[in-house]
Amino acid sequence: MSELVIKTGRPPMNFTLLMVGGFGLILGFLTGNVVGAPLIGLVLGAAVGAGLGYVLNTMVPKKAVGRWAVIGAFALVGLVFGGFGGAVGGALIGAVLGWFAYWVGRGRYRDGVPLYYTPGQTLWWNSFLFICGAIFVFLITPILVVLPLSFNAEDFFTFTPEMLRLDPEGYSLKHYRDFFQTSDWQLALKNSLIIAPIATVISVSLGTLAAIGLSQSHVPFKRPIMAVLISPMIVPLIISATGMFFFYSTLGNFLEDSVGLSKSFVGYVKVILAHAVLGIPFVIITVTATLVGFDRSLTRAAANMGADPVTTFFRVQMPLILPGVISGGLFAFITSFDEVVVVLFVGSAAQKTLPWQMFIGLREQISPTILAVATILVCISIALLATLEILRRRSERLRGMSPG
Amino acid sequence: MTDQTAGTAPAGLSPDEARRADAAHTGPMLAADGTPLKKSLARALRRQKLRALALIAPLLIFVLVTFVVPIGDMLLRSVQNGIVADTLPETVETLSDWDHDGTALPGDDVWTAFYIDMWFAVERKEHTRLGTRLNYELTGMSSMFRKTGRQVDRFDTDVYGEQFVALDPSWGQPQSWAAMLDGPAADALPLTARTWERWKDFNAEEGDKVLEEDIPDFLFTALYHDLTHGAEVEGVSDRLSAAKAAAAEFEPVDLSAQFADADEDLGNIDVWKTLQLYSPRVTSGYFANSVDMQLTPDGIEARPENQQIYGILFKRTLFMSLVITGSCILLAYPVAWLLSNLPMRTANLLMILVLLPFWTSLLVRTSAWKVMLQQQGVINDVLVWLGLVADDARLTMINNQFGTIVAMTHILLPFMILPMYSVMSTIPPSYLRAAKSLGATNWTAFWRVYFPQSVPGIGAGSILVFILAIGYYITPEIVGGNTGTFISNRIAYHISSSLNWGLAAALGTILLAVVLVLYWAYDKIVGIDNVKLG
Amino acid sequence: MKTTASVLALAAVAFTGVAASAQDMANEMTIVSWGGAYQKSQLKAYVEPYVAAHPEVKVVWDESSAEAVAKLRAMNEANNITWDLVDVEAADAIRLCDEGLAKEIDFDGELAAGDDGSSATDDFGESIVSDCFIPQIVFSTTVGYRTDLVGDTPPSDICAIFDLEKYPGKRSLNKRPLANVEWALLCDGVAKEDIYEVLATPEGQDQALAKLGTIKDQVVWWTAGADTPQLLADGEVVMGSTYNGRLFSAIAEQNQPIGMLWDAQMLDFDGWIVPEGLDAPRLARVMDFLKFATDSQRLADQAKWISYGPARASSASLVSTHADLGIEMAPHMPTDPANAKNVFVTQYEFWADYRDDIDAKFQAWLAQ
Structure with missing residues (x-):
């Protein structure tokens, strides 16, 4: 009786040599191109790659040792030929090549696929991962690229030669100082933090109620009502902005003259209401989508057990549709927090928001201060998202659930 | 219950x-x-x-x-056109009888009415606005109204006043006018009576007392016009009868010559045709304009070749929005699939990479693409550094359609990924495995089993991205240059620069109609209930 | 002499301040301007000294001058004027005045006389291009170039813009016809004194556009004053038109490798207008501020922060050095005789009359 053999081991050495050599060839060609000798780079790269593939996988069993050695060696070579920049480049190439050599040599590329996959399917899976990686790079690169510019010592959106040389002269914190010390920016931050949350609360509360109404089985004129509620998303913003300007001016005049509210309070009311309307379609769409999958018998059961509609809503329905409500709320929040066209029309200078301040910063005086603001906001978002994720994992652990 | x-x-x-x-x-x-x-x-x-x-x-x-x-x-506002009738009420009234098919310029009554209207328009500072409005339809109107406006209170019409006062000094007293036009003379002198009312209203607006103001030249002109055009003044008052008899002998002022002196364009019959054509309070002119047509006295006709831009812009907007939607689908599908099939911990971490750009200001992302794409930008620098592109042959990737498409694809991509992800995460992975164990190839299993279930996600994302794309204007404005701008940029231009709000409204209405038709089609095919956003 | 004048001015301010509070002035003022270094110069030269003398006044800035005409028209239509004082270019001021959206000013009655004793009307002189417009500065639209990208012969006249052979590469031009069409005709062989006559005809307008057409695919069109300096700093364009103050700040304050051309610079005025329809307390406050902010010394002070020339003749001799860099500012003014050898003075009446026509043609030409 023959035993079942599971092939989890390493690929044949000639496969490793071919792959790593080929990878080295590409890197060598690019590196050679930089110094003006693509052909030499090509040959040298292939040789070095193949050599590394062999040496690392047969003689250096400790992965960490091998990889650091390669990084060190490449950095040294880079330092000799290209100074400090060359050393950084060399270290990067070394890191990539060292990782690749082990990845291929140890068969790690099959980690993500089931055992029964053919080589073709494995290749396809890995290419797929590569494509996805490239898309993530596409998503994130522009942001990563501009963040360093917020430390620019000059007032332009340009990588200066000093910055590229990593010369401390080329960097400064002056745009951050500008953000924290200019009253305009602080006012804008304060306004954004007042307007966006209140607008979100309004759109979420009204939107959720309406979405529940819309999800009932017999709603007359459902389609036209839906179209009206979605319309703020559909109408081009510039048209909405002008239309709303006239409406809110009239409303503002009425509130100030007839009701006697203060000018600045009315200003906030105008912008908040305008932003609330813009956020509503997102709430409606997400909440109705969640309600589509909502099991109606749960409310019936609650009613059967004597709960009144309000209790049913808060104790049964709300917890279940909460994810949809939260995600709608996030969309609404972002809509307000990132909105510039309508606020420029409806608001007055006392209600200027962050995007407003950024917009004029971009138009009248290109100043990396807006990048400093963006950097701060990105750091806050990362912290928020990470906290949420950590909290989620903790509650999972506490509830004894396995990670999904 | x-x-x-x-x-x-x-x-x-x-x-x-x-x-x-x-x-x-x-x-x-x-x-x-x-x-x-x-x-x-x-x-x-x-x-x-x-x-x-x-x-x-x-x-x-x-x-x-x-x-x-x-x-x-x-x-x-795309159909409203009250400005002509409000600014030039008498002219519009008298011009309605004028035969625009003939070759003759309008007659005396129109010139007199135009003179009176222009006087009020200039005093109220309304004539330049009207000129700007009519300039959309016929070039030269704006400068014509401005030039005429500067001249209109220097016309030689003061001779009428002098002659009337010489005839009877009481003509110089406003009280006598007020008394006369309160009585039956008002019916006999229709133009004078109407003009008197406007003069009274104007003084009230200015806070002046009409009885303390001198009688202006245009009132004498109106009176002269009424008297010489068959006013029935017999038995109304002797003063009027005397004036009528004398007026026939007065030294006349040729208003058409006066106007022609102010601006020769007023002698051009096209100006009057245009004025007559745009007299009504409701016009289809803006809509005609927004589809590269022109409302002329001979009907609607195409604009000259070098002024046709909106057709191009609408086509370009639709085409580019489609391309952006398409590239979003292509890029979002694999990512959404990966996110929904990875363990939740990894997926949530990767989700941060999707949400981060989404939470970064649109303005910052657009500027980022400017930094990336320009000729001395990051991508070109890297390509040149790697030797893939020669330094003097850097790629042009910005200020054209490519720039707009790349930047907008990046900005709208999260709007595609999130709905796709929420739909895909509800598709049980066991379906795919079942299909494969029943003998389907990878492709068949995907195409016949998985893909159809993910269609609502694609639909939701597409409609969202397409609708958002079609109305965008800040990003194309910054990275689009000349060839990469949308119809919304044009709308914004007309709202904030050219101040042609009527045309902006017409373009906006058409854009909105397109979006509504798409929305309707989407609702029929996919159903708006099936849209899911994360 | 100078100090006496300022002491007197301050005393006058203090006095009017006392008198003014009696006649009930609004204490909040929204000033609309262009943002950036220009707004900063106004803050330093006008607003900070004024607020120091009137601590009860609160100033809010709105950086919306670029859309001032559209917004004022909308505010007027909605009967909700939220602005108190608006900084606009002279051409916009004329338009606003023509449409009755700006208040007419009595120069001698409402503004301070010159330091040298001349009446306000004489002191402002030719810069009063409209009854509603209180000029502050003379600026010019001119051309800057990258010194390292133009070879050994840096451009010396305006027609370098159209010379693709000698100066290959992109150039940036304003996305409006003003200045572009004049330069195009000038470089197409039209004599300088005939230019506006030619431009008034449709054929002349087509000729200008045809000349611009020869470089159309090499042009990056800008809409904001900050665009060209950024494009030059990036090396995206070899040359481009912008306002002279922007070029000064890129060259002198930011040390960019940029040179500038004064040839055929387009002189223009920028100044204040007061929106029509303010209520009495607000109007009183604005006029009080204006009287202070447009006197000879204040206009001269502005030049410490930005290289625009004061609009009053009596301010010229008061112009001193840059507040941070300490360099003499007079040689950087567009009106300096060395710079003003060949200038265009914007023809406001012409542009008011033909703006709609030429704009429409230009925009259609651009979009095609």
Whole structure:
């Protein structure tokens, strides 16, 4: 009786040599191109790659040792030929090549696929991962690229030669100082933090109620009502902005003259209401989508057990549709927090928001201060998202659930 | 509770069955509380409808009042054209009888009316606005109104006043005018009476007393016009009869020559045709304009070749929005698939990479693409550094359609990924495995089993991205250059620079109509209920 | 002499301040301007000294001058004027005045006389291009170039813009016809004194556009004053038109490798207008501020922060050095005789009359 053999081991050495050599060839060609000798780079790269593939996988069993050695060696070579920049480049190439050599040599590329996959399917899976990686790079690169510019010592959106040389002269914190010390920016931050949350609360509360109404089985004129509620998303913003300007001016005049509210309070009311309307379609769409999958018998059961509609809503329905409500709320929040066209029309200078301040910063005086603001906001978002994720994992652990 | 009432009735009773059930029993079927079932059901349904409406009502009213009505009002500007009739009321009135097919310029009455109207328009500073408005239809109108406006109170019409006063000094006294035009003379001197009313209103606006102001030249001109055009003044007053007799001998002022001196364009018959054509308060001119047509006295005709831009812009907007939507689908599908099939911990971490750009200001992302794409930008620098592109042959990737498409694809990509992800994460992975174990190839399993279930996600993302893309204007403005701008950029230009709000409203209405048709089609095909956003 | 004048001015301010509070002035003022270094110069030269003398006044800035005409028209239509004082270019001021959206000013009655004793009307002189417009500065639209990208012969006249052979590469031009069409005709062989006559005809307008057409695919069109300096700093364009103050700040304050051309610079005025329809307390406050902010010393002070020339003749001799860099500012003014050898003075009446026509043609030409 023959035993079942599971092939989890390493690929044949000639496969490793071919792959790593080929990878080295590409890197060598690019590196050679930089110094003006693509052909030499090509040959040298292939040789070095193949050599590394062999040496690392047969003689250096400790992965960490091998990889650091390669990084060190490449950095040294880079330092000799290209100074400090060359050393950084060399270290990067070394890191990539060292990782690749082990990845291929140890068969790690099959980690993500089931055992029964053919080589073709494995290749396809890995290419797929590569494509996805490239898309993530596409998503994130522009942001990563501009963040360093917020430390620019000059007032332009340009990588200066000093910055590229990593010369401390080329960097400064002056745009951050500008953000924290200019009253305009602080006012804008304060306004954004007042307007966006209140607008979100309004759109979420009204939107959720309406979405529940819309999800009932017999709603007359459902389609036209839906179209009206979605319309703020559909109408081009510039048209909405002008239309709303006239409406809110009239409303503002009425509130100030007839009701006697203060000018600045009315200003906030105008912008908040305008932003609330813009956020509503997102709430409606997400909440109705969640309600589509909502099991109606749960409310019936609650009613059967004597709960009144309000209790049913808060104790049964709300917890279940909460994810949809939260995600709608996030969309609404972002809509307000990132909105510039309508606020420029409806608001007055006392209600200027962050995007407003950024917009004029971009138009009248290109100043990396807006990048400093963006950097701060990105750091806050990362912290928020990470906290949420950590909290989620903790509650999972506490509830004894396995990670999904 | 309505649900309870409904719950006590036999479930799933179709009308047919109900009728049969009715027939089987001798009396109507009764609900638990003793009312006939039919009635009870109808009442339950009505209550359910009312409750649904009550839940929707606050938001619906809020959106209707603060959004739909103001926008509708804005869009109505695309047909409103009151400015001509409000600024030049007499001219519009007299011009309506003028035969625009002839070759003769309008007659005396139109010139007199135009003179009076222009005087008021200049004093109220309305003529330049009207000139700008009419310049959309005929070039040269704006400068014509401005030049004429500068001259109109220097016309030689003061000779009328001098002659009337010479005839009878009482003509120089406003009290005598007021007394005269309060009486039967008002019917005999229609133009004078109307002009007097306007003069009174004008003084009231300015806070002046009409009885303390000198009689202006144009009132004498109006009086002269009435008297020489067959006013029936016999028996009204002797002063008028005398004036009528004398007026025939007065030294006349040729108003058409005066106007021609101010601006020769007023002698051009096209100017008058245009004025007459745009007299009505409602016009289709803006809509004609927005489809590269022109409203002329001979009907609607195409604009000259070098002024046709909106057709190009609409096509470009649709085409580029489609390309952006398409590239978003291509890029979002693999990512959404990966996210929904990875373990949740990894997926959530990767999700941060999707949400981060989404939470970064649109302005920052657009500027980032500027930094990336320009000729001395990051991508070109890297390519040159790697030797893939020669330094003097850097790629042009910005200020054209490519720049707009790349930047907008990046900005809208999260709007595609999130709905796709939320749909895909509800598709059980076991379906795919089942298909494969039944012998399907990878491709068949994907195409016949997985893909159809992910279509709602694609649909939701596409409609969202397409609608958002079609109305974008800040990003194309910054990275689009000349060839990569959208129709919305044009709308914004007309709203904030050229101040042609009517045309902006017409373009906006067309854009909105396109979006609504798409929305309707989407609702028919996919159903708006199936849109999911994360 | 100078100090006496300022002491007197301050005393006058203090006095009017006392008198003014009696006649009930609004204490909040929304000033609309262009943002950036220009707004900063106004803050330093006008607003900070004024607020120091009137601590009860609160100033809010709104950086919306670029859309001032559209917004003022909308505010007027909605009967909701939220602005108190608006900084606009002269051409916009004329348009606003023509449409009755700006208040007419009595120069001698409402503004301070010159330091040298001349009446306000004489002191402002030719810069009063409209009854509603209180000029502050003379600026010019001119051309800057990258010194390292133009070879050994840096451009010396305006026609370098159209010379693709000698100066290959992109150039940036304003996305409006003003200045572009004049330069195009000048470089197409039209004599300088005939230019506006030619431009008034449709054929002349087509000729200008045809000349611009020869470089159309090499042009990056800008809409904001900050665009060209950024494009030059990036090396995206070899040359481009912008306002002279922007070029000064890129060259002197930011040390960019940029040179500038004064040839055929387009002189223009920028100044204040007061929106029509303010209520009495607000109007009183604005006029009080204006009287202070447009006197000879204040206008001269502005030049410490930005290289625009004061609009009053009596301010010219008061112009001193740059507040941070300490360099003499007079040689950087567009009106300096060395710079003003060949200038265009914007023809406001012409542009008011033909703006709609030429704009429409230009925009259609651009979009095609």
